[in-house]
Amino acid sequence: MSTTAHTIDEVQGRDEPDRVFRRYVFNNHETCSNCFCRIKSDHRRVSKGTQGRDLESKATRAETVRLWPTEPGEIGPEGPCVGSQQVDNTAIAKYPVRTVCEDCGSIAGRADSDPLSRRKALARAETLADRLAKVGEPVQLDLLKHLVGHLKSQEDLSSYDTECFEAATTIAVREARDRR
Known part of the structure; x- marks a missing residue:
């Protein structure tokens, strides 16, 4: 053998x-x-999210405004909610990867x-x-x-x-x- x-x-x-x-x-x-x-592929990774062609609409976000307690016994450790305000969110905005076939237009190259x-x-x-x-x-x-x-x-x-x-x-x- x-x-x-x-x-x-x-x-x-x-x-x-x-x-x-x-x-x-x-x-x-x-x-x-x-x-x-x-x-x-025309995108590149950056420290926060992905930088690409499309920016998700998250440039601002609502943040709760609370009344800070001055005396013990107030509601919650941060006080009651008195409203909200818009805060700049571009530092954590996400740029998603958008891959579109240049020949047929298929999103992410998926079959129809x-x-x-x-x-x-x-x-x-x-x-x-x-x-x-x-x-x-x-x-x-x-x-x-x-x-x-x-x-x-x-x-x-x-x-x-x-x-x-x-x-x-x-x-x-x-x-x-x-x-x-």
């Missing part, structure tokens, strides 16, 4: 074809799950819940093939488009965009790897 030594890359290897779509495209925070384009038309799905299959190529996954564009088109034309599958793209990617990647 003989054993063969393997390099670390051979042991870890690449993901199985059925995991490629979810890992490198759909669940990748750098990729828009709606159109499969790369999402650009409305199903794509067959034509739009075929156009996105081309972008999907480009994204897979950029992560080093081989894929046959013609086969990927054919599979997406076929799955989207099936009445019982046409509303399941993610599943259609995932199944088509699995088969197209498997076929491309076998031809290498």
Whole structure:
């Protein structure tokens, strides 16, 4: 009986074809799950919150004004509430990260819940093939488009965009790897 030594890359290897779509495209925070384009990030962290394009409307806040007690037995340790006043809050204002796909306008790069038309799905299959190529996954564009088109034309599958793209990617990647 003989054993063969393997390099670390051979042991870890690449993901199985059925995991490629979810890992490198759909669940990748750098990729828009709606159109499969790369999402650009234009924010940076600062000491308080995040500095970005949008400021939440918290520049002022109401602060309670209390009457300070002068004698023991007054209500509460700070006295009764006599009103409120607006206080500048910009020191703790939060600048939330706003990520919007520049290609399709998807907020945070999330896939739309409305199903794509067959034509739009075929156009996105081309972008999907480009994204897979950029992560080093081989894929046959013609086969990927054919599979997406076929799955989207099936009445019982046409509303399941993610599943259609995932199944088509699995088969197209498997076929491309076998031809290498």
